[in-house]
Amino acid sequence: MGHPDPAPPKPEPRPAPRKPEPPKKAEPKKASAPAPKATPQPTRREVRPTGRLTGIVNGLTDQPSKGKATTPQASQIGPAVKSSLAAEVIRQLRPHWRSPTGADVELLRTTVEIRLNRDGTLAAPPRVINQTGVNASNRAQADLHKERALNAARLAAPFNLPAEYYDAWKILRPNFDRNLSR
DSSP, X not given: OTTXXXXXXXXXXXXXXXXXXXXXXXXXXXXXXXXHHHTHHHHHHHHSOOOOOTTTTTTOOSSOOSSOOSSOOGGGSOHHHHHHHHHXXXXXXXXXXXXXXXXXXXXXXXXXXXXXXXXXXXXXOOEEEEXXXXXXXXXXXXXXXXXXXXXXXXXXXXXXXXXXGHHHHSEEOOEESGGGGO
């Protein structure tokens, strides 16, 4: 009976500083335990608010992780997969490619670099990196050939390619020539 009398005065001072505390009635029985717990809880509440990036790099090192890569490196992809990816890129470019007509246009070959994001969209505008087969008779069509190759690359995006092989197709360098339109 002596214990219930000291317990009611102690819970009354606690609800005034902290309102969430009163439901805990097991703690008021111990006189020394509630006082230390009162100090750590406000500290925890100060740490809980998010929005700051302090400590975000804790635990990070310059050493590579021991985890497995989610996508195979381009150098690790076999010839069959490379061939399949090339065929898929050509299949997606073909509907948008129109070779110019004229003398010796079948000799023209334009290589375009296409940089892609993981979702197949263009990471940068496509650019011509090489053109071969230009001679005096087809020089007039050479610029048109370049422009149509760039246009085909733009129109084909976004490319639908397997995400697991992204390292193999993030930079494409297809050759545009008369055979591509067949």
